[in-house]
Amino acid sequence: MRMKRDRLTRGGCAVALTLIAGVCTLDRLAARQATAPGIQVLPVQGNVYLLAGAGGNISISTGYDGTLLVDAGRAEMSEAVLDNLEQLATLVQMPFFPLAPCVGPRCPGGAGTGAYTGGGSWTSQAVNGTVHSPGSLKPLRYIINTSDDSEHTGGNASIRATGMTFTGGNVARGAGGEGVGAEVWAHEAVLSRMVGEKVDIERHPQMTYDTPKYKWNGFFNGEGIELIHAAASTDGDTMVYFRYSDVISTGDILALDRYPAIHVDRGGSIQGTVDALNRVLDMAVAQNKSQGGTYIVPGHGRIADIGDVANYRNMVIRVRDRIQESIKNGQSLPQVKAARPTLDFDGMYGSPDAFIEAVYRSLSVR
Amino acid sequence: MQSVTRTSVVAATCLLAAAFIAVPVFSQQAAQSGRRIGSTQRIAVGDAIKGGDMNISTGSTDFAGEWVVYDEEERELGNFTGIPHSEAGRMRAETHDASEWSIPEFQCRPHPLLAQWRASGAVRIRKDVDPVNRSVTAYRVTFIRGLDDRVIYLDGRPHPSEYAPHTWYGFSTGTFKGNTLIITTTHLKEGYFDWNGNSVSDKAKVTEWWVRHGNFLTVTLMHEDPIYLSEPFMQSISYLLDTHTEVEYFPCTVITEITSGRFPHHLPGKNPYLREYAEDNGIPYEAARGGAETMYPDFRLKIRAAGRTE
Numbered sequence: 001m002r003m004k005r006d007r008l009t010r011g012g013c014a015v016a017l018t019l020i021a022g023v024c025t026l027d028r029l030a031a032r033q034a035t036a037p038g039i040q041v042l043p044v045q046g047n048v049y050l051l052a053g054a055g056g057n058i059s060i061s062t063g064y065d066g067t068l069l070v071d072a073g074r075a076e077m078s079e080a081v082l083d084n085l086e087q088l089a090t091l092v093q094m095p096f097f098p099l100a101p102c103v104g105p106r107c108p109g110g111a112g113t114g115a116y117t118g119g120g121s122w123t124s125q126a127v128n129g130t131v132h133s134p135g136s137l138k139p140l141r142y143i144i145n146t147s148d149d150s151e152h153t154g155g156n157a158s159i160r161a162t163g164m165t166f167t168g169g170n171v172a173r174g175a176g177g178e179g180v181g182a183e184v185w186a187h188e189a190v191l192s193r194m195v196g197e198k199v200d201i202e203r204h205p206q207m208t209y210d211t212p213k214y215k216w217n218g219f220f221n222g223e224g225i226e227l228i229h230a231a232a233s234t235d236g237d238t239m240v241y242f243r244y245s246d247v248i249s250t251g252d253i254l255a256l257d258r259y260p261a262i263h264v265d266r267g268g269s270i271q272g273t274v275d276a277l278n279r280v281l282d283m284a285v286a287q288n289k290s291q292g293g294t295y296i297v298p299g300h301g302r303i304a305d306i307g308d309v310a311n312y313r314n315m316v317i318r319v320r321d322r323i324q325e326s327i328k329n330g331q332s333l334p335q336v337k338a339a340r341p342t343l344d345f346d347g348m349y350g351s352p353d354a355f356i357e358a359v360y361r362s363l364s365v366r
Numbered sequence: 367m368q369s370v371t372r373t374s375v376v377a378a379t380c381l382l383a384a385a386f387i388a389v390p391v392f393s394q395q396a397a398q399s400g401r402r403i404g405s406t407q408r409i410a411v412g413d414a415i416k417g418g419d420m421n422i423s424t425g426s427t428d429f430a431g432e433w434v435v436y437d438e439e440e441r442e443l444g445n446f447t448g449i450p451h452s453e454a455g456r457m458r459a460e461t462h463d464a465s466e467w468s469i470p471e472f473q474c475r476p477h478p479l480l481a482q483w484r485a486s487g488a489v490r491i492r493k494d495v496d497p498v499n500r501s502v503t504a505y506r507v508t509f510i511r512g513l514d515d516r517v518i519y520l521d522g523r524p525h526p527s528e529y530a531p532h533t534w535y536g537f538s539t540g541t542f543k544g545n546t547l548i549i550t551t552t553h554l555k556e557g558y559f560d561w562n563g564n565s566v567s568d569k570a571k572v573t574e575w576w577v578r579h580g581n582f583l584t585v586t587l588m589h590e591d592p593i594y595l596s597e598p599f600m601q602s603i604s605y606l607l608d609t610h611t612e613v614e615y616f617p618c619t620v621i622t623e624i625t626s627g628r629f630p631h632h633l634p635g636k637n638p639y640l641r642e643y644a645e646d647n648g649i650p651y652e653a654a655r656g657g658a659e660t661m662y663p664d665f666r667l668k669i670r671a672a673g674r675t676e
Contacts, residue, residue, distance in 0.1 A: 040527050052529045256568075281471060289513055290475045291533055291555075303531045310471035311556045317629040318461070327635055341634075344458040347593030348556070348567055355582065 039080050043305055045295045046245025047221045049088060054072055054081045056151040059249040059297045061242065062089045066138035067163075068082055070240045070249040070297070072155030081155060084163060086137065094134035129349035139164035142220075144227065145186035146238045146251020146299065148193045149261075156184055157202035183207055187229050189236030193266065230276035233260065233299075235267025237276065241283065246317060249297040254312060256301030259342070259355035262362060269319050270362040277313040281306060295325060315345050320350075323359045333360050427578050429505060432613065433605035434488045436582070441560045444643035446656030449564060451479050455594030456655065460637055462563025462655040465630035474618035476512040478557030478566060479535045483585055483603050485511060490613040496521075501622040505540070505547075511616050518549050525552050549574040559589060559599075567593035597658045 036054035041060075051058040055074030058081065060067065067089055073081050117336040140163030146154050163182025186205035194204050209227060216225035223244030230237040233252040252261050253276040262268040280296060287293035290307040298304055304312075322341040331339070333356075342352035349355075446459055466472055477485045487510035494504035507516040516535040525537055536554035540547050551572040559566050570591040579583045586602040589595065624630070644654035650669050659665050 040528055041528055050529060286471075286474075289534070290471050291513060295531070302529045305531060306471055307475065307534070307555055308468065308532065314466070314469075314629045314631075318631050321631070322633055344454045344461070344565075344594075347452075347454055348569065353626060 017029070031082055031169040035326070039077075039084055041084050042303065044245070044247050044297060046242065047223060048242050048245045048247040048249075048295075048297070050297055051081060051084055051088075052301055053077075056146075056149065056153060056299050057249075057297055057301075058241065059242075059247070060088060061221050061225075061245075062087065062092050062137070062138075064093075065220050066141040068142040068144070068220055068225075069143050069159070071152040071299075072143050072159045074151055075154035075158065078155040078158040081159060085140070089137045090134060090155065093137055093218065105211045108260060136297075140182045141165065143182055143184045144238065144240055144242070145184060145190055146249065146253075147234050147236055148186070148190040148199075149233075149252060149265075151204055152251060152299070153186075153190075153194075156204075159199065160184055160202075166172065185209070185227070185240050187227075189234070189267065190238075190256065193234075195237065203302035228279070230272065230279065231267055231269065232262070232273040232276035233268045234263050236269075239276070239280065246285075247297060248283060248294060250276075250280060250299060252299035253277065253281065254296060254298040254304065256298050256304055256311060257344075257349070258300060259349045259352055260316060260358075262355065264361045265357050268358070269365075270359045274313065274320065277309060277316065280309050281313065284309065315349070319345070319355070320337070320359055320363070323356065324363055327360065327363055333357060336360055412489075426542050427547065427576075429491050429492075429547065429578060429583065430493045431607050432488060432490050432609065432611040433583055434608045434611055435486055436604040436606045440564045441564070442643045443562045444640045444654055445562060446564065446660075447649070447654055448661050449656040450595050450597040450599055450658035450661055451564075451656045452594055452596040455591070455596075456657070457566065457634060458565045458594060459563035459656075460640055461632045461634055462565070463637075464561070464563075465590065465632040468623035469629060470622075472618045473620045473623070475557075476534050477509070478559070479516070479554060479572060480549060480559035480566060480587060480589055480601075481557070481561070482509050482512055482535070483650050484585060484601065485509070486559075487511060488608070488611050488613050489605060508613050510613050518547075525550075536572065544578070547574075547576040549576065561608055565594050567591050567595055583607070597661070 009135055025067075040050075040052050041051045042052070043051050044059070047061045047063055047133050049060040049062070051060055051073075054077035056071050059070035059074050061199055062085075063098075067289040069085075072078070138161070143156060145156070145162075147153075160181045160183075165180050165183045167180060182329045184205040185207045186243065188208040188210035191208050193199075209229075212229050214229075216227070223242055226241040226243065227239060228239040230239060230253055231273035237251055237253055239251065239253060242248075253273065255261070260273050262270060262273055284296065284306040286306045290305075290310065292305055294306065294308055296304040296306075319342055326341065328341060337353065337356055342356065347354055376580060395466070397502050408665075443464070446456070449455075451459065476482065489510070490508040492506045492508075493502050494506065495501070501520075501606075503521045505518040505520070507518065508514060509516070513534065516538065517541045518538040520540050521543075523539065525539065530537075530553060532553045532555045534555050534557060536551040538549050538551040540549040542548070549572075552575070554568060554570050554572070556568045558564055566589070570589065570593075572590075573588040575586040578655045583605040584602060585605070586600065589599045589601070591599075641651055641654075644651040645651070647654075650673065652672075653660055653665065655671055659668075
């Protein structure tokens with residue numbers, strides 16, 4: 001997120017005008033601040049927001065420490081992603097008051113529901129000045145890739161370039177270090193594959209991990225973050241767990257609008273997919289009766305909870321078992337496809353060909 | 367002087383008459399302009415009393431109270447008669463294994479909306495009231511085996527984004543048409559509408575008509591599902607107002623019931639129990655399998671003719 005003044009001013013003014021016009025809730029505003037067709041920003045829970053419509057889903061944590069993204073969307077969507085990021089960051093990092101439905105000494109409900117509490121009002125020059133010229137935003141500092149898929153890493157280069165890594169003064173200029181762009185993280189397998197496939201170096205992760213789980217080296221925006229390795233879609237999949245917000249970003253391990261994209265030739269497998277989905281189910285806690293509680297941002301599709309993940313996992317197991325039975329009966333791949341083992345799910349998840357093929361190959365390898 | 371007085375009286379009378387004529391006109395304009403505030407439609411309170419199309423309830427019928435189910439119906443395994451299954455819906459139902467209730471995520475799963483109304487028990491309906499104009503802005507429904515609140519918004523708000531979470535009861539908005547409350551629900555989770563495998567996809571839409579006749583509440587449900595149904599499916603159920611009932615707390619504890627790690631389901635064509643219902647009740651198996659044509663009287667003639675041929 002480059003802190004270009006013109007963009008900042010534009011975004012800030014737009015936001016301020018919108019708020020002044022009376023649309024005052026952050027959630028509602030965040031959901032309606034799309035500047036590109038199809039892009040939507042929705043609050044998920046706690047610090048985490050979803051930016052959808054730029055390729056793979058992007059999870060956003062923005063606040064005191066700056067901005068962290070899980071995935072970067074498609075390359076051609078980067079400008080739209082950045083516009084939306086700046087608007088969201090302005091709202092979250094530079095809130096101004098009164099964000100209340102009623103300001104005055106006799107508001108119903110008393111303090112906390114809009115009652116006048118002093119410490120600022122619209123008549124203050126300082127407040128008005130802040131509204132019309134909010135301070136600089138904290139920088140984009142990290143992008144975590146959930147796989148090497150271009151739907152998730154395509155925007156790495158252009159979005160990363162607008163950010164900043166605090167390297168320390170002895171590494172780069174300035175007290176905190178600046179000018180080197182945000183830091184891109186991924187599992188080691190992602191970097192290996194990008195190098196092997198001669199992907200543009202600007203899209204590569206600069207930092208990798210190769211352990212089953214990597215704990216972020218400190219709180220970011222007030223919470224711990226865990227990177228959890230899985231070999232589901234590829235052998236370099238990462239789930240990101242925001243521990244306080246209680247949000248898991250799964251990448252393509254879960255995609256509620258399509259069948260799992262299992263790349264067998266890149267280390268993905270059907271069993272790895274089932275295992276990873278079970279892992280999500282292990283981590284997630286329902287608020288009540290298999291609903292709410294831990295929210296899950298899938299690689300594609302809507303925000304999910306434990307009930308949705310269970311339904312998806314069950315679908316994967318049903319299809320796996322059906323294809324396994326066909327293989328046991330000696331059926332070839334064309335025969336399996338002709339038997340339509342996904343018929344009861346195609347309406348929800350779309351074309352099954354690649355999925356059936358991947359499951360067949362994955363089970364045949366074993 | 368007299369003529370001046372006369373003129374004044376005539377003028378005053380004319381002005382008064384004009385004022386009387388004008389007041390309703392201005393009132394009407396105010397009411398009309400009151401229909402649009404922001405992007406959602408609102409109406410003046412008076413319009414709700416008259417009935418007709420409206421986007422906000424002012425309570426032309428009061429549904430609040432504790433209600434107990436008056437009639438109920440459960441379907442046996444293999445009884446899909448009269449259900450307009452699509453090909454996908456039939457496959458889903460016929461591969462269903464009731465043991466799926468034993469996985470941890472489903473043990474405390476509430477009945478999804480369509481099944482919930484038809485589950486035995488009680489329901490509590492409460493009102494949210496706008497503190498300023500006292501209009502009813504929402505109904506909150508608590509089912510005995512369900513989540514705490516199913517909210518039906520009556521304030522004209524739109525349904526949420528396609529990326530918003532889906533829930534067991536979905537997202538509901540309602541409008542009054544006369545004394546009938548018409549509710550539209552989207553954003554449902556994938557679930558079921560009967561206990562025997564009849565499934566609901568996450569693309570389903572439900573329309574409800576709530577009608578109150580004295581102490582009876584009749585809920586008619588139209589269930590449209592582009593995935594699992596080939597035609598809309600209508601059901602209705604009645605509840606009786608019971609002033610001596612309180613909806614009880616419904617606890618649920620998850621225990622380990624499956625240790626194999628598998629998900630219970632039948633492979634296509636391998637469910638051994640599907641014919642039981644048809645055989646026990648002397649119904650042709652083809653009819654028990656359901657499908658849109660089994661909803662219509664002509665199907666009897668077809669089955670009868672097929673029986674004669676056999």
